Amino acid sequence: MVRTRGNLSRRGSNDAPESSRQGGARKRPTASARKGNEVSDVPQEDEQGIDNDGEGFPGGPYDTSLLTRYEDHVARMIWDGQDRVVKVVSHIKKVKKLGRPHPSIVAPFVLASGLSPLCDILYEYIDLGLVLGFVERWHPETNTFHLPIGEMTITLDDVWSLLHLPISGNFCSTKNLEYEDSVEILTTLLGVDRAMACMELNQSRGAQVRLSWLRELYDNCCENELWEFAARAYLLHLVGCTIFANKSATYAWIYKRFPTLGRKQVRDTYVETEPRALRYVIGRVISAIADVRVQLDGLTYDGMNWNPYVAHRAARQLVTHGMFSGFLRVGTLVHRHLPERVLRQFGFMQPIPQCYETESLLYSVW
Template sequence: MEFAADVFPGGPSDPSVLTQYADHVAGSVWTGEERLELKLSSHGKKVHSLGRSVPAIEGLVIGTRLSPLIACSVDTGDQGLLSSFVERWHRETSSFHLPVGDVMITLDDVSSLLHLPMVGDLHVFQPLHMDDAVQMLVDLLMVSAEAARAETGQCRGLYVRLQWVRDIYKRRCHAGHWTAASREYLLHLLGCTLFANKSATNVHVVFLEALRDLRYVVHGISYTT
């Protein structure tokens, strides 16, 4: 891509594609400004602390074909490597702009690295209203409406804490409510891996929709990058 100093110092000559370049970390690199230190959030310890699913739900978890995610977390302390990739990633194109050209993460990469099947149609999660999120937590995780509202209120949005999910998972296992326990285990697993976010503590309630019918989970989740 060509750069023109009269358009934006160090930026693209055509701003119609990389519309958010002015706020990109590359701008700070170009001008020599101090940058905030990168924070690596890894949920590997959270996944390992919960461990493998209890025997009673192991069949359901394996049946979704998501169990390879249990062992997919990788910890790395190479700040230089992380910085290099962050500086070359552009959200608008979902690709890395490298000296050799643009590099994009494909579904084949996801399948090869995470050992997940890429089958079925891509699923788009529909936006949730708070009342819908609360009802979903009540119906699928067997919590009270009061508990659901208290948790989403504490998270200030359509999120629940991973610790909260771990706690109710253990309670459902103790009570023998295996379907709900399976959903809680898988929601925690997805929140720590495929759908991890910058909060490092929360998972979005919307992903529960994909766990409504566990027989079709592998067809209902969109493994997009």
């Protein structure tokens, strides 16, 4: 998970300078001008904007009128050398500390949930430079990476092949929980008494629980053979450490699509019946963001792996659900999934993508 720390409220606020509120009124550094910039935690005294000369965003379209939300992107903080600290969080060591699921909950609960592949896809080390290099190229208006060879993104088919997770089913409908609702959920679904539930919610200061608390609850449920409660505690811990925090899918996607990027190693014992993400091992040595920028600037069509799952289709065929075009929702989070913008990733010819200028209207429908 990429996080920033700093005064993010300055941009776009009512009392900010006019040049900082207008995306088109600031000059974006060119790709060559920012190659030597690193993430800085040293405050910059001069943050005034200058007139835009039409160069647009580095690594993106030159028409800035189509990218109205990019002014506050984390990449702007990096390019401008402002007082920002970018952090990528991994909880894989906590997954390993939890260990493999108890045999009594594997078949009836973990396998049935469809989340069992997450037990093995554990990238312990983080290649921060590689992640930040792609973060700079991400445009939230289209949910795609804008690269010299065009747009690319992580699709449902990538998730299906890399992680072997199910990609079809009902939307996860959630709502903001009140205190009493949270207490009821913990007592009903995890089997704790009200006093323990209240203590944990007070400790966590909200409708959430700590990973350490889930581990203790899981161990206690296993000791008392409360298998259903143990399975829920295990799965909550697993999802919290992987889907919502780990970047295994991102790393594996980069390794498959961009053969020359990253400092990964290929596992000799990998077999095609396993998730494709298990094919790689990440070492301690990470990429320098300056090097990643140079590599991304020099991408060519022939240097890409546009069809990386040919050998894997026997285990995971291309399914129609992978071509779904629309919005994916998890609770209050809504994101576009637009495979028609990256048809080359499916082996098809790519026409000029249509412009999505009705974003606010579409989001209001959800």
